[in-house]
Amino acid sequence: MTATMSEAVLRRAASQAVLLARQSIRRCLFTESSPRTSEAASITTEDISDSEVRVKTLQDMPGPQGYPILGTAPEYFRKANRGQMHDVQRKFHQKYGRIFKEKLGPVTNVSIADPRLVEELFRNESKTPNRPPYDAWILYKEMRKRKMGIMSANGEEWRKFRNVLSKKLLKPRAIASYMKDFSDVGQELVDKIRTNQNKNEEGREVRNLPDVLYAWAAESTGAMIMDSRFGCLKADMPEEISNFVKAVATSFLTGHQLIVFANIHKKLNTKIWRDHVQSWDTITEIAERIVDRKLKELAERNRNELELENETGNSLLEYLLANKQLTTNEIYSNLTELLLTGVDTSSNTLGTALLMLAKNPQAQEKLQQEIDMISKNSDISYDELRSLQYLGAVVKETLRYYPTIPINARVMDSDTVIGGYLIPKGTCILLNTYTMCRDERNFTNADQFIPDRWLRTEGRDFNPFTALPFGHGTRGCIGRRAAETMIYNALIKIMQNFCIKLTTTDEVKPTVRTVLTHFDNLPIKFCDR
Numbered sequence: 001m002t003a004t005m006s007e008a009v010l011r012r013a014a015s016q017a018v019l020l021a022r023q024s025i026r027r028c029l030f031t032e033s034s035p036r037t038s039e040a041a042s043i044t045t046e047d048i049s050d051s052e053v054r055v056k057t058l059q060d061m062p063g064p065q066g067y068p069i070l071g072t073a074p075e076y077f078r079k080a081n082r083g084q085m086h087d088v089q090r091k092f093h094q095k096y097g098r099i100f101k102e103k104l105g106p107v108t109n110v111s112i113a114d115p116r117l118v119e120e121l122f123r124n125e126s127k128t129p130n131r132p133p134y135d136a137w138i139l140y141k142e143m144r145k146r147k148m149g150i151m152s153a154n155g156e157e158w159r160k161f162r163n164v165l166s167k168k169l170l171k172p173r174a175i176a177s178y179m180k181d182f183s184d185v186g187q188e189l190v191d192k193i194r195t196n197q198n199k200n201e202e203g204r205e206v207r208n209l210p211d212v213l214y215a216w217a218a219e220s221t222g223a224m225i226m227d228s229r230f231g232c233l234k235a236d237m238p239e240e241i242s243n244f245v246k247a248v249a250t251s252f253l254t255g256h257q258l259i260v261f262a263n264i265h266k267k268l269n270t271k272i273w274r275d276h277v278q279s280w281d282t283i284t285e286i287a288e289r290i291v292d293r294k295l296k297e298l299a300e301r302n303r304n305e306l307e308l309e310n311e312t313g314n315s316l317l318e319y320l321l322a323n324k325q326l327t328t329n330e331i332y333s334n335l336t337e338l339l340l341t342g343v344d345t346s347s348n349t350l351g352t353a354l355l356m357l358a359k360n361p362q363a364q365e366k367l368q369q370e371i372d373m374i375s376k377n378s379d380i381s382y383d384e385l386r387s388l389q390y391l392g393a394v395v396k397e398t399l400r401y402y403p404t405i406p407i408n409a410r411v412m413d414s415d416t417v418i419g420g421y422l423i424p425k426g427t428c429i430l431l432n433t434y435t436m437c438r439d440e441r442n443f444t445n446a447d448q449f450i451p452d453r454w455l456r457t458e459g460r461d462f463n464p465f466t467a468l469p470f471g472h473g474t475r476g477c478i479g480r481r482a483a484e485t486m487i488y489n490a491l492i493k494i495m496q497n498f499c500i501k502l503t504t505t506d507e508v509k510p511t512v513r514t515v516l517t518h519f520d521n522l523p524i525k526f527c528d529r
């Protein structure tokens with residue numbers, strides 16, 4: 001027991017654990033709406049042993065010893081493990097079990113990889129959950145005196161942003177209004193793929209495919225967030241926009257390099273830090289220019305008319321400007337953070353989905369058959385899109401097989417019991433989505449790509465807390481609906497035009513730099529259908 005934990009806290013925690021154990025048994029045995037899992041369904045009172053009910057402390061928790069002062073940090077920097085944080089964590093879980101602790105320098109993190117523990121964590125969340133701060137973003141914002149946005153803010157400030165933005169981003173009707181844009185951008189992606197195909201090959205590779213997918217994501221997200229068509233996929237893309245797209249990519253890459261020791265990089269003014277600052281400056285400047293242009297345009301329109309429309313009809317930007325709950329500076333910062341978050345995640349998810357389809361020709365054929373049922377020449381509605389079951393299953397299976405965010409995280413804002421351990425307030429808990437999704441105990445044939453497992457007819461037999469690629473709860477991904485809608489639209493257009501094939505038989509390994517990416521090696525080619 002650590003000195004900082006009072007008896008009262010421990011007693012409260014112990015009774016919390018007993019209560020949780022009882023609730024968990026009751027839920028599993030009697031509640032229809034609880035996650036149905038073969039494992040959970042077979043839990044009995046005997047499974048909750050005495051040792052689980054008696055609360056333990058962090059000191060009792062297993063975990064790697066690590067090196068003096070540095071802890072396990074060197075493990076992640078070893079050559080073989082670089083960019084493989086998801087796999088290092090998986091191996092630690094294989095050795096130490098479903099919950100372990102590790103010291104990274106002076107900080108102790110806890111990792112979990114069991115859907116029941118994930119559920120426990122989410123059920124204990126406060127109304128304003130926190131993820132670990134993205135230090136590089138925070139340092140930049142402090143330096144330039146910029147406001148935080150939905151990604152970087154915490155507490156009541158975050159809640160205000162979330163409430164305002166959810167009204168537009170989480171409502172199906174609001175997302176449905178972007179269908180035309182997403183479909184048009186999907187067509188532009190197909191055109192760009194054709195332009196960039198190497199002309200002398202049959203089944204052609206595409207030059208700079210990751211950049212093309214990045215540009216697609218910037219164009220789709222921009223259309224939704226900024227109410228602007230940037231022209232990222234056009235041959236005559238303006239230089240300003242080209243710099244903008246590059247800046248978005250640089251900001252994420254350098255942001256990842258700055259995950260550790262961001263403050264030291266800032267103090268020493270290293271190249272990584274300077275590039276990071278430069279990319280944020282570019283993004284902010286362009287984002288602010290777009291918002292200002294819209295503000296001017298709106299000032300010339302009838303406000304009452306605008307306020308009436310703003311629930312569904314108007315774009316996100318018009319809605320934010322009309323509803324006035326956020327200041328102009330808050331709008332700048334929120335739109336920029338939405339754009340930054342949306343582009344990296346969506347482009348990499350689409351890239352990985354294409355790779356999985358290339359690797360699994362049968363799944364690709366089945367998807368093409370479903371898509372061929374819809375007319376090539378008429379616009380598809382949002383409801384029709386959501387009814388394409390196999391398309392949804394392919395994207396879900398891609399995100400299970402290679403979750404784009406392989407490790408989610410929370411910083412608990414009160415002492416919490418998870419898995420029978422009292423975890424002190426302020427501890428960072430890593431939720432290992434990748435590890436859980438590749439665990440045979442959670443998914444049958446976990447190392448195989450089987451979209452059919454997501455079809456309603458297949459009687460899903462896994463715990464929904466195992467595969468949460470968009471996170472969960474009030475802090476879960478606010479762009480989920482938008483991301484799915486833009487990815488579905490892009491896949492429809494691609495499948496209508498091309499068959500995708502692998503260009504290598506070698507093993508293709510992803511790397512993790514906050515997002516899991518195949519952009520360092522995406523060996524696929526596009527053959528005309």
Ligand code: HEM
Pocket residue numbers: 131150151162221337338339341342343345346349404405408409468469470471472473474475476477478479480482483484
């Ligand atoms: C397939 C693509 C995407 C994936 C896999 C993804 C995944 C995630 C995950 C795992 C989180 C953390 C959730 C949590 O903490 O529980 C998250 C948060 C977030 N995502 Fe996404 N995301 C995607 C696309 C997008 C898009 C397109 C946008 C913007 C339009 C977006 C905006 C955000 C924001 C703003 C947050 C922070 C929400 C908050 O703190 O309240 N995401 N995303």
